Amino acid sequence: MVLKVLGSSSSGNCYILESDTEALIIEAGLPFMEVKKALNFNVRKIVGVICTHRHNDHIKHLKDFVTSGIRSIAPNDYWMEHITEWWFQYGERYDETRKCIDIGNFKVMPFLVVHDVPCYGFYIVHQDIGSLVYATDTEYIKYRFKNINHILVEANYSDDLIDNEAVNREHVLRGHMSLQTALDFISTNDNPSLRNVVLLHLSDKNGNPVEFLQKTKETVKYGADCYIAEKGLEVDLNLCPF
Template sequence: MEMSVLASGSSGNCIYVESDRGSLLIDVGLTCKRIELALDAINRSLKDIDAILITHEHIDHIKGLKVIAKRYNIPIFANKETWIAIDQKNIPVPSEQRFEFSPLQTKEIIGMDIQSFNVSHDAINPQFYTMSQNNKRLSVITDTGYVSDEMKGIIKDSDVFVFESNHDVDMLRMGRYPWSTKQRILSDVGHVSNEDAAHAMRDVITDRTKRIYLSHLSQDNNIKELARMSVEQVLHRYDIDTKNHITLCDTDKETPTEIYTL
């Protein structure tokens, strides 16, 4: 398995995953053109994508869906409620490209066993994914207000995590957002903070875990260095070595991460 976080943040999210039998995208929260450019930057092409997995209907996860569905004959997977929400946004997707992927279901796609699981976010029925092939495992979990024991049980013991580290609580509280927006972000259906993410990571990291991509950082209420430092401080309290055992990786809203082989 190979992967790259093409973009991550409040303005758009897209992850590339490749197996020995094909490739897919998790979310298409950028314009079609930007996704084409991001894939080109890692020497890949949207023409070769075999599937798209949608997590939920927020625009930073489906911005490119309308154009991509029109230009490329790619199978697109989402749960029933998310498809309803996409339709309500007047984003046409041809019926032959629409496939249902229910929460807690496992499907084989491009030779990988992919399991979907619900998260706690203010979308109609948000879900994320863990995928396995050849004894390698990648789990993606962002856009959740907290990480439940059920979520932890599903993603635990992964080689690589793409894990939300959305905000620094003090930056958020002192920032320019209206109080209602701050309450929403801090709520159980908002986003996890750097510290809360780290405590959840502690419960799912095992000896096989090699990388954690800190993802979906708020543009206004976080910075990469602060997210990394905050997560490191918590993990070090639990004697988790982020120098030799696990690599904490930055993600960016503009620049794809380098292709990583699990």
């Protein structure tokens, strides 16, 4: 199983968890065509697409997936605005009452995070990769994940780099995670089984990738590999390399 990063910024988020036989899409912030290309047009392996919240950089292109017959799963409040024929055909909703969604061989458990609209993180389990937590567009994460194997977490800005005069300061701080909060989360969940840590959704202006990566490497104590999510990044998630 490989993680493919197609986009990880406010101009569009989209990730693929891809094995030889299955692909789970996380976020629909980029056109379906981009996903098709990343899968060498083997769209039949797509088991579903799951979105965290209704902001455009995460969900703008979901309709393309829906109309292509892909199982499309999004928070309840998004669908409430899109009750049309295509919703009834393929749309699937979830909220905090839905504990586990089986998508192909993936088990996806949504959990509520802290954003300015209803937004969810995902705890994902699959036999090839063990367990993975994905969380973005949140000020912090209140849960702890035992023996987690992979962490994909937002590190949007660093307090040092935030321009106090900037008009968007409030917007940046509200509903997004600072590097320090991300490092605290990683440290709390660090364990000998942790294989990969991927920082998501860095702000162009308020995040320094070199510094962010260095501090993450200093935070993990058991040798997990650390990455910054950029378009084109691929990360091997298999627990067993053979």
